[in-house]
Amino acid sequence: MPGAAERGAELREQMEAFVARLRGGGGRPRSEDTARHTLALLRKIIAHGHWGSAGELMELIRAEGRRMAAAQPSETTVGNMVRRVLKVIREEYGRLRGRSEESDQQESLHKLLTSGGLNEDFNTSYPTLKANVIEAINELLIELEGTTDNIAMQALEHIHSNEVIMTIGYSRTVEAFLKEAARKRKFQVIVAECAPFCQGHEMAVRLSKENIETTVMSDAAIFAVMSRVNKVIIGTKTILANGALIAVSGTHTLALAAKHHSTPLIVCAPMFKLSPQFPNEEDSFHKFVSPQEVLPFTEGEILAKINVHCPVFDYVPPELITLFISNIGGNAPSYIYRLMSELYHPDDYEL
């Protein structure tokens, strides 16, 4: 079958390109795009890969997923999407085996304790499995499309007239959220510029184009201005299993200032950013980039004598966060663990 071989080669090439792009870390890819790319690639693997049973398929997805996730540990979305797909395969397989969805979803405490030999075997092959899984992944893709809108729709519940909102850096989700609110209400936004990359500038420009009263300020002014702020609304890169954030650096400062002034801190994040990892591995998904932005290479002699670091992300502990707004509604950080178990199968937490 030359056609299949060709497709296989093409798929490999796409995989490599994707991994290389993740590794390169160039630009600031949107998490949503990364998620969509991952799903599309996984769909291709399912469609063209060699597998007989669900077990083999899961093994295949896991192996490829590990590779993709390892390429850029800070892009947790990749791993999350792989877990979602694994979960989809489990569900579809279970449905084909005739297990009712009800019992699978609602595992009672009793069941959790008694189900010692729950490790089902995935060796039976069903010809319809492939089509079903692909169908389910397509649904997942459609769900991805709508996440930002779903989050933005909740804006009016949280932003009221004449409020002062503070945000930091640039997040598309937050941008959509604020713009949606601005269609009905008048409020003021203060954007912390988020040095050294100053994504805040772009955010401010985009907001002011929508006639939102916007102020840019330096990160150093966060604490001073916080007393005037009614709400802090931010985006994030990742939500960890304990409800903590991996967000753009500067967020921790902001969160601490908000806590000090008892200002509510709202995090807008779609569900695919929810990652079943715990912060004890925090080193591994940290990302340090070239110190160029902090202290330019042109500085000269001094660079040989000092160490300059340029971290991209901050860890924000869950106790500083008031509310998560995701595409399925608002949740407190303490509820994250429950969402996690709905999204992913516990066996897939470790890829």
Added chain:
Amino acid sequence: MAARGAARRGAGAGPGRGPDPQEEPPPPLQAVLVADSFNRRFFPISKDRPRALLPMANVAMIDYTLEFLTATGVEETFVFCCWKSAEIKEHLQKSKWCRHTSPNTVRFVTSDLYRSLGDVLRDVDAKSLVRSDFILVTGDVVSNFNISAALEEHKLRRKMEKNVSVMTMIFKESSPGHHARCKEDDIVIAMDSATNRVLHYQRTQGLKRFRFPMNLFQNSIENVEVRHDLLDCHISICSPQVAELFTDNFDYQTRDDFVRGLLVNEEVLGNQIHMHVTTEEYGAHICNLLMYEAVCSDIIRRWVYPLTPEMNFTDDENQSYTHSKHNIYRGVDVSLGHGSVLEENVLIGQGTVVGSNCSITNSVIGQNCKIGDKVVLDGAFLWDNVQIADNVEIFHSVVCDNAEVKEEVKLKPHCVLSSQVVVGPGITLSEGTVISLHPPDEEEEDDDQFSDDSGVNKEENKVKLKGYNKKDVGSEGKGYLWKADDKNEEDEEEQRQSLWGPAVHSEEESESDSDLSMGSEEPDSRAASPQLDDIKVFQNEVLGTLQRGEEENISCDNLVLEINSLKYAYNIGLKEMMQVLSKVILEFPLQQLDANLDSQNYFSALLPLLKNWTPLFKNYIKRASDHLNALFAIEEFFLEHDSLCTSIAKVLMTFYQLEILEEDVILNWFSLRDTSDKGKQLRKNQRLQKFIQWLEEAEEESSDGDQD
């Protein structure tokens, strides 16, 4: 033409692995990677391993270069190897670059006949490997530069101006004194700030004063920028013309030759060089161990992001690292003993075992190394499988593969232990010690012909080591000391410089350095003010020609031919020519013998010369004005040399007798009124007056005779 032929022959003799251009669709971007440095800077390390494969933060240099090329969108790379080409090939075939999924197709061209970059590019032209603009890099470039903007500029320029611009060089902005700025590579550049055109390019090593050609500032260019804050990344975007130009000019060996040649002949050939300056991205070229150290530490400090160790861009399972605070990178299965501290900027490869109570900082440790207890490593670069025993201290040194350092050994800064060397126990290696398993005088047997002067000092330094010298390498040591530490201070200096670069002792200039700077200075000074200097240079050339003629007894006809060709080469008018010739010949005895001749000796020395070279004068002195010019030159000479004044009459007499000068003209010259005071004084010279009188009488006589 000769060069073309030579290049063809070279190509024919090589394995000729060039791909058939018809076979595949034209690829958008190609690169030529020269995996050879054509010098011996890294000897003795590069005796065991080609320079392109030396590990930088545990990854071979060439992998960085290839990653840079791939990331920047190159789809086909030609790797040219010469020295140890088989090893390079083997390495690359195992790497991800030769997997079929690689977006960058790597092709090898190996030949033992390459002696320089020039040879490689001539071969590129001969085999017509490149079809459009290509990127030229050497195998030791580390960069995260994205070439696309520069490439776009380059293409636009070529489109706008009908292929006038042949090359775009990439520079990185970095102020002087930066640790990644190699002193050897320091340059001063004059550029047109509007178009980024390179107007003047000069290496500054060892120069205290820089000269710029005047016409640089006289041209119509509005803003000329003179910059010294640039680091040459050794990355250039070349048009296919570059390869052709190398073929046409078979004396171009390096890119420097090319740039200089192009700039000097810019008006003639009409080719231009442009530049692109980057501030954000990183780019460096590892030309000596000092740079090796600097770039390694830049990689560890993440300046080259995303080419950092934990990214594992080579996709090698053995090369996965985790990155933690203070730039500590740890591979898989690294074990760290109780009480050992990794302070900062440390990279430890897979499977390495570190004993207890060690202190490691600013170091790179390869795979499967064994490090004992209480070891202090600061700025140490240990490659794979190195064994370090207890209580060892290593500062700013390189220890290559499989080397062993025994107990209580201390390595002072800038030591090099090349592969499989054993030192110790209980010795201290003084600063700059280089130890290799290859005896230093093995050199002559080697048939590798990289012309470098490092071979020269090796010969002087013939310490016939039959066995290993226990004093140098310790009682259980294995290896030869590559140079003496104390007895031959100068040699040591030179050796260290060739390995570590001149920055270690920047004041001192080794031979090679001064050679280099002279080479770069000469053409510049010539270009500085052509009108004035040409005559001077021409005069020297004529003098040289005559000297040769005198020594080798070359016939006057041939001399005339040579002088004529010189005259055309320097575009000298007949008048200047006459003056120069007379002056040179009159000065000749002074040059030959000694400057303080008295007039008697001077004349006796001059006489045979004049007789010999009579045809020369006759060839040039034909019209009356020529005679007069010659006379003026003679007068000028004698005015300059007061002590010889007395012999002027004799000289003129000789000229007259040899029928070079005619009496009318001499009389005419003598009677000229509008001369300076000194000239008048000269004419009052008694002997001269006698001579003139005699001439007048003779004339009268002859005219009388005519009348008879």
